[in-house]
Amino acid sequence: MPELPEVEALREFLAEHLVGKEIARVLPVAISVLKTYDPPLSAIEGRTVTGVARYGKWLAITADGGPEAEGPPLHLVVHLARAGWLQWKDVLPSGPPRPGKGPLALRTALTGGDGFDLTEAGTTKRLAVHLVHDPAEVPAIAGLGPDPLAAGFDRDAFAALLTGERRQLKGALRDQSLIAGIGNAYSDEILHAARMSPFKPVQNLDEDEITALYEALRATLREAVERSHGLAAGRLKAEKKSGLRVHGRTGEPCPVCGDTIREVSFSDSSLQYCPTCQTGGKPLADRRLSRLLK
Numbered sequence: 001m002p003e004l005p006e007v008e009a010l011r012e013f014l015a016e017h018l019v020g021k022e023i024a025r026v027l028p029v030a031i032s033v034l035k036t037y038d039p040p041l042s043a044i045e046g047r048t049v050t051g052v053a054r055y056g057k058w059l060a061i062t063a064d065g066g067p068e069a070e071g072p073p074l075h076l077v078v079h080l081a082r083a084g085w086l087q088w089k090d091v092l093p094s095g096p097p098r099p100g101k102g103p104l105a106l107r108t109a110l111t112g113g114d115g116f117d118l119t120e121a122g123t124t125k126r127l128a129v130h131l132v133h134d135p136a137e138v139p140a141i142a143g144l145g146p147d148p149l150a151a152g153f154d155r156d157a158f159a160a161l162l163t164g165e166r167r168q169l170k171g172a173l174r175d176q177s178l179i180a181g182i183g184n185a186y187s188d189e190i191l192h193a194a195r196m197s198p199f200k201p202v203q204n205l206d207e208d209e210i211t212a213l214y215e216a217l218r219a220t221l222r223e224a225v226e227r228s229h230g231l232a233a234g235r236l237k238a239e240k241k242s243g244l245r246v247h248g249r250t251g252e253p254c255p256v257c258g259d260t261i262r263e264v265s266f267s268d269s270s271l272q273y274c275p276t277c278q279t280g281g282k283p284l285a286d287r288r289l290s291r292l293l294k
Contacts, residue, residue, distance in 0.1 A: 001057075001080070001081065001082040001083075001183050001184065001185070002057065002080045002084070002085070002236075003057060003181060003182060003183040003185060003186050004054075004056065004057065004147075004148070004149070004180075004181030004182060004186070004221055004224075004225075005186070005221060005224035005225045005227075005228050005240070006228060006236050006237075006240055007054050007056075007057050007058070007059060007080070007181070008054055008149075008225050008228070009225070009228035009229065009231060009233075009236050010059060010086055010233060010236065011052050011053065011054040011059060012229065012230075013088070013231075013232065013233050014052045014059070014061065014086075014116075015051070015052040017088060017114075018049040018052060018061060018110075019049050019050065019051060019052065020048065020049065021048065021049055021110045021111070021112060021114075022046065022047070022048050022049075022110060022111040022112075023044055023045055023046070023047055023048075023049065023063055023108065023109075023110060023111075024045060024046075024109045024110055024111045024115075025045055025107075025108075025109045026041045026042075026044060026045065026076065026106065026107075026108050026109075026131075027041075027096065027097055027106065027107045027108075027109070028041065028105070028106050028129070029097045029098075029099050029104045029105055029106060029107065030099070030104070030105040030106070030120070030125060030127075031099075032105075032125040032127075033105040033106050033118070033120075033125070033127055033128065033129050034106075034129050034130075034131075035128050035129065035130050036130045036131050036132060039074065039131055039133075040131075041131055043074060043131065044063050044074045044076060044131060046065060047063035047064055047065040047073075047074065048063060048064060048065070049061060049062065049063050050062050050063065050064045050073065053135070055135060055141045055144060055147075055180065056141070056144045056147065056176055056180030056181040057079060057080070057176070057180070057181055057183065058077060058078065058079050058135070058138070058140070058141055059077070059078045059079075059080075060075045060076070060077045060078075060135045061075065061076040061077075061078075062074070062075050063075075063076065071133070072133055072134075073133075074131060074132070074133065075130075075131070075132050075133070075134065075135050076108070076129065076130075076131055077129070077130040077131070077132060077135055077138050077141070078118065078127075078128070078129050079126075079127065079128040079140070080118075080120075080127060081120065081126035081127045081128065082122075082124070082126060083120050083121040083122045083124070083126075083127075084105070084118060084119065084120040084126075084127035085118070085119050085120075085121075085233075085237070086116050086117070086118055086119075086233055087116060087117045087118075087119060087233065087234065088114075088115075088116045088232070088233045088234070089114060089115060089116065089117065090114050091113055091114065092107065092109050092113060092114065092115045097117075103119040103120055103121050104117055104118075104119055105117075105118045105119060105120050105125075105127050105129075106118040106129055116233075140176070143176070143177050144176055144177065144180040145161070145175070145176065145177050145178045145179045145180050146161070146179065146180065147180050147181060148179050148180070148181060148182065148217055148218065148221060149181075149218070149221055149222065149225070153218075155210070155211055155214045155215075158210070158213075158214045158217070159207075159210050159214075161178055161179065162202050162205065162210065165178075165202035165203065166201065166202065166203050167201070167202055168198065168199045168200065168201055168202070169187075169191060169196060169197070169198055169199070169200050169201075169202060169213075170187055170188075170191065170198035170199065170271060172202050173187040173190060173191070173217075174187050181221075182217075182221075184247070184269055184271065185240070185244060185247040185248070186220060186221065186224065186247075187271075188244075188246050188247035188271055188272050188273065189220050189224075189244060189245060189246065189247055190213070190216050190217045190220045190221075191216075191273065191278060192245055192246045192256075192273065192274060192277060192278060193216035193219065193220050193245075194209075194212050194213045194215075194216035194217075195212070195277050195278055196209070196212075196213065196278060197273070197278050197279045197284070198264075198271050198273055198278075198284075199284065223243075224240070224243060227239055227243050228240070246261050246272045246273060246274055247271075247272050248272065249261050249272060250262065250263040250270075250272055254274040254276065254277060256274065256277055257274065257276045257277055259274050259275055259276035259277070259281075260275075261273070261274055262274070262275055262283050262284065263286065264284050264285070264286050265286055
């Protein structure tokens, strides 16, 4: 799933390639992709893109028609979900896209002949597109917690968010209503950098541990954003994978201590960690495997 660093890089890429250009057509291909109907997608056609913003893991493309346009600017809001992606094309195919079993979900064509496709792999379709007058009209955006890279997100603000929390660290970091933009991969990376177990209860953190977790969070996300800065959209997936230290690297040596990276599996996801760095050398129980062995 694209997380804050990749979505931020996509925002930068789209701002460079879209701002100042006119939208010719927005064509939904998958019936499941469009989550709103008023205003209709045709309302954004003929408008000029004026900006691209990021809200956690959401992208919002703002388009205005100038003095002649009726009403306020419109926002094409996109969430790529677990298996979605954006593919930029300098020259879009001339014919209309055909609905079918392929990954193409939505096409946005510019008047210059370029544009982008939104695609989604797999059979579970969660990619979401909204056309709204205000991004806050999307309930998931309205409910987002603070952006962890925002200037005002300091150590004290982070500590205040954790006050009263009784969940495990992994779940808390992934909660978009607590902190926006962190998913499965970067929560693993943050906890590895902080040398903390994913199952450690938040309420057990002392003041020094809160500081260490905050610094690991900011450093991990900033480094990932810097690695992705300036990359074309098509290269971001590979850059994310190459920069991860523990997530997705089960069985490989930890780059810090050399211990073998372990995994805990769940019904629809998994986490990776280093026992030496994070759990005092003790492997965590793999709950799915434990059930199979009973």
